[in-house]
Amino acid sequence: xxxxxxxxxxxxxxxxxxxxxxxxxxxxxxxxxxxxxxxxxxxxxxxxxxxxxxxxxxxxxxxxxxxxxxxxxxxxxxxxxxxxxxxxxxxxxxxxxxxxxxxxxxxxxxxxxxxxxxxxxxxxxxxxxxxxxxxxxxxxxxxxxxxxxxxxxxxxxxxxxxxxxxxxxxxxxxxxxxxxxxxxxxxxxxxxxxxxxxxxxxxxxxxxxxxxxxxxxxxxxxxxxxxxxxxxxxxxxxxxxxxxxxxxxxxxxxxxxxxxxxxxxxxxxxxxxxxxxx
Amino acid sequence: xxxxxxxxxxxxxxxxxxxxxxxxxxxxxxxxxxxxxxxxxxxxxxxxxxxxxxxxxxxxxxxxxxxxxxxxxxxxxxxxxxxxxxxxxxxxxxxxxxxxxxxxxxxxxxxxxxxxxxxxxxxxxxxxxxxxxxxxxxxxxxxxxxxxxxxxxxxxxxxxxxxxxxxxxxxxxxxxxxxxxxxxxxxxxxxxxxxxxxxxxxxxxxxxxxxxxxxxxxxxxxxxxxxxxxxxxxxxxxxxxxxxxxxxxxxxxxxxxxxxxxxxxxxxxxxxxxxxxxxxxxxxxxxxxxxxxxxxxxxxxxxxxxxxxxxx
Numbered sequence: 001x002x003x004x005x006x007x008x009x010x011x012x013x014x015x016x017x018x019x020x021x022x023x024x025x026x027x028x029x030x031x032x033x034x035x036x037x038x039x040x041x042x043x044x045x046x047x048x049x050x051x052x053x054x055x056x057x058x059x060x061x062x063x064x065x066x067x068x069x070x071x072x073x074x075x076x077x078x079x080x081x082x083x084x085x086x087x088x089x090x091x092x093x094x095x096x097x098x099x100x101x102x103x104x105x106x107x108x109x110x111x112x113x114x115x116x117x118x119x120x121x122x123x124x125x126x127x128x129x130x131x132x133x134x135x136x137x138x139x140x141x142x143x144x145x146x147x148x149x150x151x152x153x154x155x156x157x158x159x160x161x162x163x164x165x166x167x168x169x170x171x172x173x174x175x176x177x178x179x180x181x182x183x184x185x186x187x188x189x190x191x192x193x194x195x196x197x198x199x200x201x202x203x204x205x206x207x208x209x210x211x212x213x214x215x216x217x218x219x220x221x222x223x224x225x226x227x228x229x230x231x232x233x234x235x236x237x238x239x240x241x242x243x244x245x246x247x248x249x250x251x252x253x254x255x256x257x258x259x260x261x262x263x264x265x266x267x268x269x270x271x272x273x274x275x276x277x278x
Numbered sequence: 279x280x281x282x283x284x285x286x287x288x289x290x291x292x293x294x295x296x297x298x299x300x301x302x303x304x305x306x307x308x309x310x311x312x313x314x315x316x317x318x319x320x321x322x323x324x325x326x327x328x329x330x331x332x333x334x335x336x337x338x339x340x341x342x343x344x345x346x347x348x349x350x351x352x353x354x355x356x357x358x359x360x361x362x363x364x365x366x367x368x369x370x371x372x373x374x375x376x377x378x379x380x381x382x383x384x385x386x387x388x389x390x391x392x393x394x395x396x397x398x399x400x401x402x403x404x405x406x407x408x409x410x411x412x413x414x415x416x417x418x419x420x421x422x423x424x425x426x427x428x429x430x431x432x433x434x435x436x437x438x439x440x441x442x443x444x445x446x447x448x449x450x451x452x453x454x455x456x457x458x459x460x461x462x463x464x465x466x467x468x469x470x471x472x473x474x475x476x477x478x479x480x481x482x483x484x485x486x487x488x489x490x491x492x493x494x495x496x497x498x499x500x501x502x503x504x505x506x507x508x509x510x511x512x513x514x515x516x517x518x519x520x521x522x523x524x525x526x527x528x529x530x531x532x533x534x535x536x537x538x539x540x541x542x543x544x545x546x547x548x549x550x551x552x553x554x555x556x557x558x559x560x561x562x563x564x565x566x567x568x569x570x571x572x573x574x575x576x577x578x579x580x581x582x583x584x585x586x587x588x589x590x
Contacts, residue, residue, distance in 0.1 A: 026535045066347065115374055123343055123374040126365050133370055136342020136350075139327065143303070144346065163366070166335035174327070 011222050018048040018222070021088060022250050023277045024097070025080040030270045032101035035111070038260040040081035042115050042186035042219070042245035043073075043153055047085050049225040050151055057148070060090035063118045067146045070121055070137050074130020075155030075184060076112035077262070083109055083117070091119035125168065128161025131181055135238075138179040149233070151180045157189035160198050168210040171238040179238040181212075184219065186247035190261045207240045219243025251276050282420040283503040284440040284475075287422035288319035289314025292351065293321050295430060300325070301347060302430065305340050307333045307354040312442075313383045315353040317539065333362040337380065341370035344377040349430055356382025356398035356439065371435045372408040379429050380405075382419040383440045385415075385567040386526030387560050388476050390442075394559040397568075405437040406504045413503040415439035418448040421501060424455035424479055432457055439503075441526075443565055445479050445558020448499065455534060460507035462514070466494035469586055470518040471579070472511065474500045474533045477524035477553065480569065484579035495583055511540045520549035520586040526574055528553035551582045 022044050029035035049054050050071060057069040071080050080100070087094045092107050098233030099105035108116035122133045134152035141148035158164065171179050189197050200206070207214045213234040217224040228241055247261070248254030251273040265273055280287075296302045296318055308331040309409060310316035319326030329336040333354055340350035352359065359382045360367065371378045382401055389397045414429070414436060416422040423439065429436055430447045463478060464485065473481040478499050485495060498514055500506065515521050519539070524532040534552035541548065546579050553574060569575040 071426075115345075120343060122376070123369050126333075129338045129366055129370050132338030132366075135335075135343040136339035137346055138342075139339070140303075140343040140346030140348050143325065143348070146403045163332075163334045163338070166330075167334035167339075170329055170332065170335055171341065173330070262397075 011226070014048055014053055014222050018045050018086070019277055021048060021081060021084045022024050022099050023274060024084040024087070026265065026270065026273055026277070028084065028097045028100040029080045029264045031042065031098065032264065034264050035080045035102060037080065037263050037265065038188065038247040038254060038257065039075060039078040039155065039184070039186065040253065041249045041254065042247050043075070043078050043184045044081050044249070045220050045222060045225060046153060046182055046184065046243055047081060049222065049229055050087050051085050053226050053229065055229045056151065058089070062120065063091060066144065067148060069148050070134065071153045072121055072130045072150070073113065073124060074152050075127065079111060079113050082113055086117065086119045086233045089119065092117065094229040127155065127158040128163040129177050131164055131167035132170070133181055135176055138176045139174060143180060147178070149178045149180060151182060153182045153184055156183055156185045156187065156194050156200060157197065159200050160181065165206040165210065168207070168212065171276025172211040175236040175237050177233045181238070181240045182238065183242045184245050185242055186245040187249040188256060188258055188261065189247055190258065191257060203242055207242070211237060213237040213239040215239065216242040216244070219245035220249055279450045281444060282419045283442060283447050284416055284419065284422040285314045286424055287316040287419040287441065288381065288440055290320040291423040291426035292348040295427060296322050296325070299430065301349045301580035302351065303327065303343050303348045304353060305329055305336050307331055307336045307359065309355055309396045310353070313353045313355070313381070315351070333358050334366045337363045337366045337378065338367040338370045340378045341374060341376040349377055349379070351379045351381055353381040353383070355384045355396065357384065357396055360398070360401050360404050368408060372410045375410050375434060377433050377435070379436045379438055381438045381440060385439050385441045386441065386476065387555065387572055387574060388441055388443050388526055388565040390565040390568065391442040391562050393562045397560060399528040399555050400531065401437070401439060402503055402527050402533070402580050406531060406536065410435050412436045413439070414457065414501055414503065414545050415477060415503060416501050417499050418445050420447065420449040420451065420453055421455055424453070425501065428455055428457050439475065441476050443476070443493055445476055448478055455501070458502045458505050458507060459499045460498050460502070460510040463497040463499050468495060468498045468518060469522065469583055470498060470514045471522045471524055471583070472498045472500050472533065472537050473524040474503065475524050477574070480574065480576050481524050481579055484583065487580045488574060488583055493583060493587065501535060502532060506536045506540060508540050511537055512544050512546065515541055515546050515548055522551045522553060522579070522582055522586060523554040524579055527554055528557055529558060549586045553579055553582055
């Protein structure tokens with residue numbers, strides 16, 4: 001499918017898709033017996049809008065099309081939702097998902113994604129690298145004369161990595177306005193809440209100081225997400241969308257909990273969660 | 279035949295090769311005058327990205343560019359190019375298998391006066407240990423030019439180790455560089471020296487000294503440290519009584535280990551000496567002074583040859 005052809009996204013349909021993707025992500029994490037549900041659910045609505053709201057220009061049957069838009073999940077641990085989205089988009093099949101985090105996975109569905117999987121641009125797993133890589137892609141496609149856009153989802157804890165701010169300076173220097181960073185600001189990291197681990201605030205001021213085009217939205221409000229993603233590019237500044245999200249969004253007992261950063265649900269919790277994801 | 283620093287040869291080769299190949303892009307981390315990548319930047323400013331003093335960002339940006347079909351040469355002082363970005367190189371370049379050439383200049387004790395924090399002696403160990411990464415260190419101008427061209431034709435991650443000081447010409451234009459192939463520079467008998475980079479020149483000086491005492495040894499240039507030319511190493515080691523390796527690098531993880539691993543695997547038992555930095559940090563001083571004090575000079579090589587050939 002070509003995402004760009006969907007011009008009038010149906011918000012209700014997008015919400016339905018997001019719910020379906022949350023169920024799928026939880027299923028594969030449950031089946032794998034390990035994974036990262038919290039950070040998958042905080043990013044679900046953002047990724048749903050990008051892939052199924054007509055924002056990203058892609059063709060799953062031609063994943064290496066040089067003119068495509070790029071999507072990078074820099075917070076690579078949210079692979080549960082990433083592979084679910086790639087399956088829904090047609091890069092891989094839903095049955096491929098059974099091999100998530102399993103040995104001999106034909107589509108290489110590792111705990112953190114790798115470009116051996118169709119639709120994946122670069123390996124992840126070490127935080128802080130995706131914005132630089134995305135910027136390199138943004139410069140490369142511009143050099144080729146294409147108007148491709150590059151979207152990079154960053155975790156909030158990831159912004160504690162110094163390299164993010166190196167990349168922020170670089171994208172300003174090269175006026176890479178085709179680079180869009182989306183901060184999945186779920187306020188919770190692995191062993192602590194982000195604020196106590198190392199506070200990011202004042203976050204908008206930081207990005208403004210780096211001369212980016214800064215937007216802040218509710219990252220679970222589909223209308224707001226679509227509105228900001230549909231904005232025309234800034235004439236010269238790279239864009240950052242700070243999306244306020246909730247870790248584990250959609251499952252009450254997971255929401256806002258560090259405990260649900262990197263564990264799979266038990267059979268009982270899985271059933272409980274599915275009842276909420278309707 | 280041309281004398282000169284390998285970094286200069288690299289800078290010039292890029293300018294020449296860049297004319298015909300729009301895929302070539304060059305990045306630097308704020309040292310482009312010293313690394314010589316500036317020459318490319320002056321000629322092709324639209325394909326040159328000076329990323330500032332931010333090596334981690336630079337190597338990942340290079341990886342991103344490579345995914346769009348570019349051949350990305352990420353250039354900098356080896357100490358910082360690699361030292362500041364090992365994890366980035368591992369994930370975004372080696373593991374992702376992106377077509378990035380990491381070009382580290384200012385390597386080894388030959389750097390001299392800037393001191394141990396600027397004398398990169400662990401880079402070959404770093405890079406040899408990474409899956410998907412090849413490691414090349416040219417010995418002179420001609421080999422640098424040819425290796426730069428070969429790196430463009432080779433698709434995949436590579437580390438290219440260059441030096442600061444001027445080195446004498448070893449090869450003329452009849453030489454054909456090939457990734458993964460060593461080359462016999464001079465044929466002698468009894469003992470074989472495997473040398474890399476500036477140590478090829480240093481070994482030739484040692485051999486001149488030895489010839490005056492009627493000791494004629496073989497010198498082999500190993501420019502591809504990984505994958506090393508196993509066949510040639512085995513052939514040369516088998517046909518000589520003793521083996522010496524020579525490198526301007528720590529003795530752990532570099533040429534000595536690479537040759538030693540081949541010999542061990544092939545169960546070849548020979549007298550084996552390593553001319554290398556002895557697992558220590560050096561100090562300030564000129565390159566030649568440091569070579570003398572820290573065991574890398576022609577005098578040390580000549581002595582090692584004599585020690586190896588002395589009847590037990």
